[in-house]
Amino acid sequence: METAMAPVPPRPKDYKSDIKPIWCPGCGDFAVLSAITKALAFRELPREDVAMITGIGCSSRIAAYTGVYGFHGVHGRALALAAGLKAARPELTVLVAGGDGDGLSIGGNHFIHACRRNMDLTYVLMDNQVYGMTKGQASPTTAADWTRSKLTPHGTGIRPFQPAAMALTAGATFIARGFSGDPNGLAKILVEAIAHPGFSFVQVLSPCLTFRPEQKDWKNAVRSFADEETDDPVAAAARLQDDGALATGILYRDPRFPAYRSRTGGEARVADFEEAFAL
Amino acid sequence: MNATQPCDFSIAITGSGGAGAITAGELLLSLAGRNGCFGIMRRSFGPQIRGGEAASLVRLAHRPIECMNDRFDLLLALDWQNADRFADEIPLHADSVIIADPAMGAVPAVIRDLGTDLIELPMKSMAGEIEGGRPNMIALGVLAHWLGYCPDQAGELIEHTFGGKGEAIVSAARATFDRGFTEPLIVEARRARVGPGPCDAETAGERWDLSGNEGCGLGALRGGVRFAAAYPITPASDLLEWLAPRLEALGGELLQAEDELASINMVIGASFGGVPSLTATSGPGLALMTEAMGLAVAAEVPAVVVNVMRGGPSTGIPTKSEQVDLNLALHGLHGDAPHLVLGALDHADCVLVTEWGVRLAEALQTLVIVLTDQNLAQSRALIPRPAYDLPAIPKRRLPDSGTDYARYALTADGVSPMAIPGQAGACYVADGLEHTETGKPSTAAADHAAQLDKRRRKIEDFDYGELWADVRGDGDLALLTWGSTSTAVREAAERLRDGGRSVRVIALRLLLPARPARLAAALDGVQRVLVVEQSHGRQFWHYLRSQYTIDADMRGLARPGPLLITPGEIVAAVDDWSG
Numbered sequence: 001m002e003t004a005m006a007p008v009p010p011r012p013k014d015y016k017s018d019i020k021p022i023w024c025p026g027c028g029d030f031a032v033l034s035a036i037t038k039a040l041a042f043r044e045l046p047r048e049d050v051a052m053i054t055g056i057g058c059s060s061r062i063a064a065y066t067g068v069y070g071f072h073g074v075h076g077r078a079l080a081l082a083a084g085l086k087a088a089r090p091e092l093t094v095l096v097a098g099g100d101g102d103g104l105s106i107g108g109n110h111f112i113h114a115c116r117r118n119m120d121l122t123y124v125l126m127d128n129q130v131y132g133m134t135k136g137q138a139s140p141t142t143a144a145d146w147t148r149s150k151l152t153p154h155g156t157g158i159r160p161f162q163p164a165a166m167a168l169t170a171g172a173t174f175i176a177r178g179f180s181g182d183p184n185g186l187a188k189i190l191v192e193a194i195a196h197p198g199f200s201f202v203q204v205l206s207p208c209l210t211f212r213p214e215q216k217d218w219k220n221a222v223r224s225f226a227d228e229e230t231d232d233p234v235a236a237a238a239r240l241q242d243d244g245a246l247a248t249g250i251l252y253r254d255p256r257f258p259a260y261r262s263r264t265g266g267e268a269r270v271a272d273f274e275e276a277f278a279l
Numbered sequence: 280m281n282a283t284q285p286c287d288f289s290i291a292i293t294g295s296g297g298a299g300a301i302t303a304g305e306l307l308l309s310l311a312g313r314n315g316c317f318g319i320m321r322r323s324f325g326p327q328i329r330g331g332e333a334a335s336l337v338r339l340a341h342r343p344i345e346c347m348n349d350r351f352d353l354l355l356a357l358d359w360q361n362a363d364r365f366a367d368e369i370p371l372h373a374d375s376v377i378i379a380d381p382a383m384g385a386v387p388a389v390i391r392d393l394g395t396d397l398i399e400l401p402m403k404s405m406a407g408e409i410e411g412g413r414p415n416m417i418a419l420g421v422l423a424h425w426l427g428y429c430p431d432q433a434g435e436l437i438e439h440t441f442g443g444k445g446e447a448i449v450s451a452a453r454a455t456f457d458r459g460f461t462e463p464l465i466v467e468a469r470r471a472r473v474g475p476g477p478c479d480a481e482t483a484g485e486r487w488d489l490s491g492n493e494g495c496g497l498g499a500l501r502g503g504v505r506f507a508a509a510y511p512i513t514p515a516s517d518l519l520e521w522l523a524p525r526l527e528a529l530g531g532e533l534l535q536a537e538d539e540l541a542s543i544n545m546v547i548g549a550s551f552g553g554v555p556s557l558t559a560t561s562g563p564g565l566a567l568m569t570e571a572m573g574l575a576v577a578a579e580v581p582a583v584v585v586n587v588m589r590g591g592p593s594t595g596i597p598t599k600s601e602q603v604d605l606n607l608a609l610h611g612l613h614g615d616a617p618h619l620v621l622g623a624l625d626h627a628d629c630v631l632v633t634e635w636g637v638r639l640a641e642a643l644q645t646l647v648i649v650l651t652d653q654n655l656a657q658s659r660a661l662i663p664r665p666a667y668d669l670p671a672i673p674k675r676r677l678p679d680s681g682t683d684y685a686r687y688a689l690t691a692d693g694v695s696p697m698a699i700p701g702q703a704g705a706c707y708v709a710d711g712l713e714h715t716e717t718g719k720p721s722t723a724a725a726d727h728a729a730q731l732d733k734r735r736r737k738i739e740d741f742d743y744g745e746l747w748a749d750v751r752g753d754g755d756l757a758l759l760t761w762g763s764t765s766t767a768v769r770e771a772a773e774r775l776r777d778g779g780r781s782v783r784v785i786a787l788r789l790l791l792p793a794r795p796a797r798l799a800a801a802l803d804g805v806q807r808v809l810v811v812e813q814s815h816g817r818q819f820w821h822y823l824r825s826q827y828t829i830d831a832d833m834r835g836l837a838r839p840g841p842l843l844i845t846p847g848e849i850v851a852a853v854d855d856w857s858g
Contacts, residue, residue, distance in 0.1 A: 017708075069698075088506045
């Protein structure tokens with residue numbers, strides 16, 4: 001991207017790697033990758049100043065497909081790894097991505113604590129309501145009566161999580177929902193999420209046509225939130241109660257809570273501490 | 280008084296939790312230091328925060344000492360609550376003295392039956408004569424007199440310790456100390472029993488007052504750690520608490536994690552960002568970290584975990600010491616995951632080994648587990664200022680700019696240049712999936728073999744120098760040990776040598792990778808090996824049998840905690856073997 005002439009604005013493809021995704025044809029995650037690269041290009045972030053941190057699952061493979069620094073770690077812990085990176089290197093733009101199983105089941109504890117820690121991270125949760133990589137088990141966002149998994153042939157019988165509502169009660173200060181069928185709209189949300197100085201949670205409805213072919217119909221059901229974004233958590237919670245979990249847009253943005261700030265500027269020397277041990 | 284060591288005196292101060300037995304012990308150790316002594320102080324307590332049992336176990340001497348003695352010469356009991364819980368940790372001898380407050384009830388049978396001398400001293404009512412006076416300061420005055428310490432230095436110490444709490448507290452503490460120091464009953468009694476007097480105070484500045492956890496914290500900072508992740512667990516929490524304000528003062532950062540699964544991943548994330556990083560935990564926490572420790576190995580990210588061992592398994596005996604996480608540290612990782620395991624031998628060694636561990640992790644881009652235990656971590660020692668020379672260890676290898684970058688390049692020494700986010704032209708994805716040289720995920724057999732080979736090569740072929748073990752003495756009998764048990768083994772060896780027997784001590788610092796050639800050389804001419812460890816399951820013994828070939832008769836002295844293995848016990852085992 002370096003040139004002796006006037007700087008050329010980066011293009012989305014500059015943020016893609018040359019590795020071919022393993023995703024199935026029709027997977028929503030292709031569009032999420034595209035939206036992320038569009039948002040990074042729009043913000044003209046130098047590739048080397050961005051890190052994409054992921055866990056394990058189909059969507060977590062996205063780290064390898066971006067052209068920024070990346071970490072493809074263990075299942076469920078991407079948010080914790082990202083918190084360490086951001087604390088140590090606050091000047092970096094740190095994105096975290098993964099699926100509903102990775103983020104809400106095995107990683108559920110990290111999710112709620114990442115929300116309340118309110119570090120300047122952007123978390124993209126690609127929600128297809130199923131474990132795809134392990135071939136079709138129910139996830140924490142799967143409906144109670146979904147009976148297509150061999151593991152739970154009678155359905156889970158338990159209520160699914162509402163990720164946006166969890167984020168709200170756990171203290172996230174930017175909450176949005178996007179749809180892979182609308183990559184431009186998703187890119188606009190991501191531009192705002194990256195700009196937000198605290199923890200930004202973006203739930204993306206990203207169909208799995210292999211194990212949840214009925215999600216093809218999302219494109220007919222998804223609509224925008226009826227109202228503009230709010231900074232009132234009570235109003236945001238009320239909207240989540242009756243949106244059918246398929247409304248998209250920015251739900252909530254609250255600038256009142258300060259983002260986690262890494263402390264910098266200490267100038268002590270280690271030898272200073274050693275003197276305290278001497279008798 | 281120990282007849283063979285005239286300047287070697289062991290004291291136990293006991294009381295219910297909150298009675299001030301720990302404070303009195305810490306002040307006594309400090310006072311001993313100001314009076315030119317060496318010493319060690321262990322805290323013994325149960326899991327209760329208040330109202331349980333608490334004891335300061337203090338050993339003072341005129342020469343450097345590293346472990347507790349076999350028995351106690353003096354027991355000062357502020358009260359007798361829960362005495363049965365710690366009685367077996369405070370073995371007395373026929374000439375021991377007990378100082379106790381008669382208002383706190385009769386001496387419990389388990390202690391009275393030892394037939395030791397009793398001095399009844401109404402410490403509570405003596406303290407009550409002074410507004411704000413507390414019995415533990417009476418105790419400190421009594422013990423300072425008993426040991427022949429200078430009261431002026433006690434005044435300075437009290438001012439230093441309580442100065443922040445206001446003048447009233449300081450003067451009350453001082454007056455209470457003086458009351459104990461001048462108590463006629465003690466003055467009279469002491470004529471008959473002289474403890475160690477103050478030794479040469481000129482060398483005071485050359486000695487440190489250091490806990491094992493503080494030593495590890497200092498070693499971490501010396502090694503360059505500027506990020507720590509923390510989840511509280513006994514007995515590692517105070518290491519993390521020591522680091523928190525100091526990292527901030529150095530411009531570093533400490534994050535409190537939601538659990539150990541998070542803390543190890545935070546360490547990996549920060550280290551990926553180029554900042555040397557560490558966390559500290561104990562057995563159960565280490566168990567939770569094992570999955571991500573495998574990630575650090577596979578993705579080749581420097582990461583240091585200080586594991587302070589306690590009684591296990593499960594919650595076990597969380598406030599007491601045992602050498603029982605060796606198996607987990609050595610073998611707990613999934614897959615073929617070469618990494619390093621180091622063990623600290625004594626208080627000063629906590630500084631050395633942790634700094635060494637951080638530097639090795641950075642140089643070799645791998646996981647380093649540093650093992651200490653509650654015995655070292657939560658005891659304080661007056662020791663010569665830690666002095667050591669680390670061999671030259673390269674810093675983290677960075678890529679040259681402007682080249683085709685391959686994060687996991689197959690180099691001759693197995694270490695590949697590691698780009699740091701922010702460096703242009705070197706973006707890569709760190710991956711726990713098996714990968715090619717460039718980091719692209721791969722299931723190919725050749726890639727797996729090549730990466731496994733490189734990750735083993737960089738660790739196996741590295742020259743760890745002379746620090747792999749602490750080897751002392753000569754002779755055809757070797758005491759082979761590791762960790763804090765080394766302190767008792769060394770003292771046992773001194774006693775054996777004093778008795779005219781030559782004995783070799785080999786205490787391993789570098790547990791993984793094993794160094795069979797080094798150990799074979801150190802055992803040259805040895806015909807008998809006594810393996811000493813604090814583990815019911817003989818973890819160290821089995822480690823030695825699986826990793827080394829030892830051409831000598833072997834015996835084991837192994838038993839569980841919480842009672843520490845003592846020098847006398849080791850001497851007895853040698854005597855028994857020698858028949």
